[in-house]
Amino acid sequence: MNEPKANLGSSLELVRWIGWAQRKVGEDWIRARELSHEQAFVLGYLALNPGSIQRDIAQISRTSPASVTSLLQGLERRALIERRTEAGNERSKRVYATPAGVDLIAGFETAMAAADDTILAPLDAAERATLHALLTKVTAVLPQPTR
Numbered sequence: 001m002n003e004p005k006a007n008l009g010s011s012l013e014l015v016r017w018i019g020w021a022q023r024k025v026g027e028d029w030i031r032a033r034e035l036s037h038e039q040a041f042v043l044g045y046l047a048l049n050p051g052s053i054q055r056d057i058a059q060i061s062r063t064s065p066a067s068v069t070s071l072l073q074g075l076e077r078r079a080l081i082e083r084r085t086e087a088g089n090e091r092s093k094r095v096y097a098t099p100a101g102v103d104l105i106a107g108f109e110t111a112m113a114a115a116d117d118t119i120l121a122p123l124d125a126a127e128r129a130t131l132h133a134l135l136t137k138v139t140a141v142l143p144q145p146t147r
Helices: 011-032 037-048 054-061 065-077 099-105 108-120 125-139
Strands: 081-086 089-097
Touching (some): 011 037, 037 065, 037 081, 037 089, 037 099, 054 065, 065 081, 089 099
Antiparallel strands (some): 081 089
């Protein structure tokens, strides 16, 4: 018979622990593909928003234009993205994830959903619903994260 663990901390410490477990799965998944978190984020963004301009990528990733340039150069060297100039405007470049880039990050959402299932495995359906309702109630009064 398993003995209950000693007090593991406050409720919010437990929520942070769950967040850590999710983040670890995501980081391991990204690292296995030899990407940085920022590179994986940008590839995911470009898969959903093909033809973005670097300024938009800098804004959504909350990084400087110089950092985005360096990040894109690394992805370009691996043939995971390509930059194309627009007809009639050689200064404006659109950025696209290549098929290899899209394939590399495919499955992230599935991996994260599997992690959620593993984390929530000790709970039955009713307990999961209760947890969701309680967390929804708590987060309803918090400022919404910006993307």
